[in-house]
Amino acid sequence: NAGVTQTPKFQVLKTGQSMTLQCAQDMNHNSMYWYRQDPGMGLRLIYYSASEGTTDKGEVPNGYNVSRLNKREFSLRLESAAPSQTSVYFCASSERSYNEQFFGPGTRLTVL
Amino acid sequence: DAKTTQPPSMDCAEGRAANLPCNHSTISGNEYVYWYRQIHSQGPQYIIHGLKNNETNEMASLIITEDRKSSTLILPHATLRDTAVYYCIVRVALGNTPLVFGKGTRLSVIA
Numbered sequence: 225n226a227g228v229t230q231t232p233k234f235q236v237l238k239t240g241q242s243m244t245l246q247c248a249q250d251m252n253h254n255s256m257y258w259y260r261q262d263p264g265m266g267l268r269l270i271y272y273s274a275s276e277g278t279t280d281k282g283e284v285p286n287g288y289n290v291s292r293l294n295k296r297e298f299s300l301r302l303e304s305a306a307p308s309q310t311s312v313y314f315c316a317s318s319e320r321s322y323n324e325q326f327f328g329p330g331t332r333l334t335v336l
Numbered sequence: 337d338a339k340t341t342q343p344p345s346m347d348c349a350e351g352r353a354a355n356l357p358c359n360h361s362t363i364s365g366n367e368y369v370y371w372y373r374q375i376h377s378q379g380p381q382y383i384i385h386g387l388k389n390n391e392t393n394e395m396a397s398l399i400i401t402e403d404r405k406s407s408t409l410i411l412p413h414a415t416l417r418d419t420a421v422y423y424c425i426v427r428v429a430l431g432n433t434p435l436v437f438g439k440g441t442r443l444s445v446i447a
Contacts, residue, residue, distance in 0.1 A: 329378065
């Protein structure tokens with residue numbers, strides 16, 4: 225099992241460009257999450273999906289949209305990237321929303 | 337805001353027990369204590385969680401005080417690979433309450 229996979233691993237964008245971060249899990253988990261981590265800081269929740277077909281805002285949702293494409297996949301979209309969105313983005317999944325979360329390796333995004 | 341308070345950093349000699357404290361004085365009766373760690377920019381890794389009884393697994397032990405206002409994560413024989421940031425998180429274990437990460441404790445295991 226690959227666990228939680230994220231693509232791409234690294235990305236550089238110019239201000240105003242758009243992109244989608246992809247996340248997939250092969251553990252048949254119901255819940256999936258997107259976090260961001262700025263240098264020297266803890267993780268902050270952007271959006272989560274408690275189950276297929278539902279999404280909810282987390283602590284820092286502004287500037288992002290998400291799609292729970294199916295049970296396996298949960299994507300994060302930046303419509304118009306800003307330098308403040310330079311960060312490391314982690315995707316996670318859990319069997320249910322109250323179970324332990326399994327994290328992917330992260331996507332390192334730089335917005336110039 | 338995170339509901340927990342942790343020291344920003346700690347050192348531990350290799351082979352010794354690492355005891356990481358966490359204060360959660362406002363914890364509610366239905367909230368669990370979770371511990372995760374993050375090794376050098378990798379994704380966080382679940383370690384252990386508990387409600388009020390002490391818990392042990394292959395990675396660590398979790399000691400929760402009787403009043404549940406604080407807890408200690410114990411790594412019994414720390415190795416260099418245990419160098420990481422350790423996060424103590426309290427959350428309700430039902431429903432859709434997500435994890436809220438604070439800044440954690442940076443544990444440095446020294447040879």
